[in-house]
Amino acid sequence: MAFAALLSACKSSTDSTGALRGNLHFAGQTLVEYQARQAARAGASQVLIRVSAVTPALSQAVDRLSADGISVSLIRDMVTLVRDAPRDRDMLVVADGMIVAQGYIEAMAQSEGNALLVADDSRATAAFERIDAGQRWAGLARIAPDLLFGTLDMIGEWDLELTLVRAAVQAGARRATASQDDVLEGRVALVEGQRHAELVAHAVIAGEPQLAGHDGGFEHYALSPVARMIAPVLLRSQIPAMQVRVAAIAMAAIAMVPIELTWGATGLVMLIVALMLGLTADRLDMLSLRPRNDGWTAMATPIMAAVGMALADGGWGGVQLALLLGVILIADRLGRTGAARPWMIFTPGSALMFLLLASLLDSLARGVMMAIMVATLSLGAMLLRRPAA
Template sequence: MGFAAILSASRACADSAAGLRASLHFAGQTLVEYQARQAAQAGADRIMILVSVITPALSQAVDRLSADGIAVALVRDMVSLVRDAPRDADILLVADGAIVSQAHVEAMGAMEGNALLVTDDSRASTPFERIDAGQRWAGLARIGPALLFGTIDMIGDWDLSLTLVRAAVQKGARRVTVPQDDLMEGRVALVDSQQQADLVAQAVTAAGVTNGRSRGGVEHYVLSPLARMIGPALMRMQVPAMQVRVAAIALGAIALVPIQLLWTLTGFCLLLLSLLLAEVADRLDELALRSPPTNGLAFAAPVLALLGMVLAGGSTMAADLALLLGIMLVADRWRRTGHARPWMIVTPGTVLPLLIIAGLFGMLAQGFRVAMLALIASAGAIILRSRD
């Protein structure tokens, strides 16, 4: 059953009385934006952000979320909440400044009825709100519509999140206890300063995030692992994925110049580096819980690599290789490779090292021929291993 999400974004951060916890920078975006993407990825079809004041940072976050197809709205009062909240679906409640691993968010999203994510009382759980003598609320709750609207009717000027949690405790809501290791390692945290947010971001990026994209060839075995190593470091430096993607495209265009000047191997090496940067950009999108693009922007760097092969080959075989490789590229990016294993899929990142090796031995023409045969075999493997 679908559910909505309510995110709190009104508490001030420790860095500045004018700043909000929700506006802290986290994983390449604001914290509340990251929370919204977590909820959407877990299945929330509507997201409401409770605010006391609408700041430019919150407005921009809503614009970015809306541009990515996530239904989100800012709510300033209980009247608006009553109007916007669904009466036939549960609510996923996220505390102000809470960072909870995606596994916990998805587990809570899969439940039905009232439930609380809790942690045992300890020194590590001190920042969280106490709910009884032995446990504290870990920043995530599943609230049924009856409890939500029953609480709104009597809430007045109280804190909605904490009032809902206390009402859920009184109603005997199911409790899901967070392991202490999650607290110690930063997979569940409550932050109120940029320094804390940065520390937790390091834990989140170190743990790794993946959306299960199927990749083939050298992209799967070499470029993607390298991107997983580079991505977290760039994320901590707050480098946007779009800047890395633009750099990949620019480097791919620059690589065509040495190829035109007959410095073919230099150009091929630059094209391979361009493909690596494109993979890093995808990794940064994954860490920020954004879906890597599947439109023309995603194919810009690989298409420049194909153009470089055509320029270097200067023959109809090179053109035919680029066309077939382009088809394989689209199939790989759109997950249309059936049940073929990664090593069976020939990609631009696979062909470039082959051509570099052939060029080192002065056998570039033969390298194009071998690449064409490999592509034909790859297409055959995809067809033969496909299932209805």
């Protein structure tokens, strides 16, 4: 059953600045923006954010979410909520400042009817709202339309989230219990200040599965693992993915200088670093739940790497290799490599390592010819292992 999401950015943090919890920096964005991306990834068709005031940070978050195709709107009063909330879909309610691991949100999204995520009462959950003698609400609930609008009709000035939770408890809502380990390690947490937000972000990122991308070849086996180590550090330093992507393009452009000066090995090494930075930018997008960038900025670095290899050779062999790599690059980036395994995909990173070794052995021309042969075999593997229509 389709559902919408109701978030809140009304409560102040414990920081001396008095910033809203929803405006705290979390995983490269505001906390409420991260919550919205979690809900959208789980399948929410619409995101409503209840606010006490429309701040610049909230407006910018809405603009970024809308640019990524997420339907989001700000709700300032109960009348607007009653008007904009869908009457034919359940509502996924996330507590103000609450971070819940994506797995729990996905599980809640697949259920129907009234449901609550709860945690056992303990010292670790003391900040959570108590719902009975043994359990506390872990900040995530799914509310059916009849219960939602029945509660909104009589809510008055009461706390919206807690009133909905109490109504769900009285209605006998199904309960899912969060793991105590997830609570202790911060993957289910109520974020109350910026320092706490940074610790929780680190725990959530570390707990997420290492999703595989489409990259094959040297990128898959060597550069991507390095990118996975660097990306969390950059994320905690609040460095956006676009800045890293621009740095990758700049590095690739600078690499053309030593290549033109016949310092081939130096230029090839710089191109390898540029590819690693590009993969790091992809990883930053993934960690912040943003859609993967497949536009020209993402393609620029590997294309420039292919051009650099053509310049390093200085002949038609280099041009042929660059064209073959361009075809493989597009197929790999779009996930159209059939059933070819990563080691069968001769990516620009693989070709750079191939030519770097040949350059160190002073046989670049032979290296280019052999790279052309390997690239041709790679294309053949991608075609022959493609599933039959």
